[in-house]
Amino acid sequence: MSGRIPRQFIDDLLLRVDIVDLIDSRVPLKKSGNNYVARCPFHNEKTPSFSVNRSRQTYHCFGCGVGGNAISFLIDYAHLGFVEAVEDLAAFVGVEVPRENAESTDVVKADNAAVYKVLEAVAAFYAEQLRGEQGQKAVAYLKNRGVSGRIAGQFNLGYASAQWDAVLSRFDRQALLDAGLVVVKDDGKVYDRFRDRLMFPIRDKRHRVIGFGGRVLDDSLPKYLNSPETAVFSKGKEVYGLSELLAANAKPSRILVVEGYMDVIALAQFGVTHAVAALGTATSKTHMEMLFRFTSELVFCFDGDNAGRQAAWKAVDAALPCLRDGRQIRIMLLPQGHDPDSLLRQEGLDGFERQINQALMLSDYFFEHLGAAQNLASVEGRAKLLADAKPQIEKMPPGFFREMMFSRLRELTGAGLRDKSVERVFKKPPRAPSGKGSPLMRKVLALLLQYPRFALWAEQQLRGVSDNHLPGFDFLQNVLAVIAEQKPENSAVLIEFFRGSEYEKAVNALVNLDLGLIELDAEAEFQGALRQLLRQMGEARMSYLIEKLSRGEVLTAEELMEFRSGGKTNPG
Ligand SMILES: [Zn+2]
Known part of the structure; x- marks a missing residue:
């Protein structure tokens, strides 16, 4: 990893920047008494409750509760990590970020720069190949799936030829190795990882290419191949389509999470530009926390078959700890035999949107899923539901949502409100150490x-x-x-x-x-x-x-x- 940013630098930076200028450059502020105010950029409101204080160098929204210093603002507003926020703040002030242990850091930094560079260059190369002679069959596949040249261009789709050394013969070997674009065989021979595949560049939220997904054009296996984990690419943290989604709309009211690259592309073709796909892994808590930084509602789209239902339950399980008040999750099980693409073709955009709006809320899905297996008319069935549901709900962060899940469980199990033993089961969530003394x-x-x-x-x-x-x-x-x-x-x-x-x-x-x-x-x-x-x-x-x-x-x-x-x- 990169070297530590010295603490003293961060303190100096916070003294040097004027938070009023910083925020005003992104969200125009008006002076009001001792403070500067604006309509909050973090929640929808008609009258300004977002306030910036110059003497304290802090901001706060009395509506939604966000607040902090200049670094917090960049983290929240520009969806940056801490280090990224410090870097951007330093750039705003016009100073360089020093690193402790500078020597080793420079090397690491240079390497990552080379990795990003080669990924970008290879993405351009694959895109060029798609337009060339060899790319014809990939183009035919896209046409067959109804993908236009405009969408292919927007997602920077490409083609990796069947050659064993198409990228190897053109780009720096070490950079290719670091980027996961070539594979080393047991005998030490090196060859291209992606061959004869339709290529999907995967970009991060800062729009940099960090890896690829490749799809075969026939029935061979594996159907999809992803870049391996590298210094710049982690499947557990990234999703496909986020960069393109943010380019179309920086604050989507909801994000649709679908299963594959082609789903994202097919949806975009129909004008649904708020879809992303997990990268061949189950959607994790990390994914969800990341996506909730951009929106307040996630809709998970799964096949209606057994595997889809299992995946949906896994997603629910992972989602529970992220469900703070104000966040919403819906589960959309597609009709049997449909994928998002085919459903859109059948229903049209309006019909598809209607189905999304009718998708089950997580709470409904949760109790339907757990209750379905039980006979709730029997004491045993209700006891089983109680035993299954309670530990799950306890994973939720304290708040109204959690309380309501508990009260729903009480209703369903008929656990009497005056029944002391059940009351004990539903004990209040522990108080956050908020210093909420007197x-x-x-x-x-x-x-x-x-x-x-x-x-x-x-x-x-x-x-x-x-x-x-x-x-x-x-x-x-x-x-x-x-x-x-x-x-x-x-x-x-x-x-x-x-x-x-x-x-x-x-x-x-x-x-x-x-x-x-x-x-x-x-x-x-x-x-x-x-x-x-x-x-x-x-x-x-x-x-x-x-x-x-x-x-x-x-x-x-x-x-x-x-x-x-x-x-x-x-x-x-
Ligand atoms: Zn607010």
């Missing part, structure tokens, strides 16, 4: 995140305060420790330290919590709130000690002292 704790945390300079005084006040079991106390200690150690100059730098941690979401929400204060009052407010919090901590500590005594346990010497001083937390 409103007071939230206020202290928010002020601390918004004005990191208050931490010094807070630390003095809290020194020697023992663990008092107050919700959010761990979070508070964490924030204080990060500020003490990193001395962040603004909120944007501070929240960067929480990226990827369990506190990330809570930090982003609190840093933008509107406390209705004017700047001048903030410090006094903070001191007042913290003093009040310290009192609460003392009381919480007292009740803990009393509880311990009432259980007949012995207090330690320190605890006894604390108890005698009435829960006053003990400095040192």
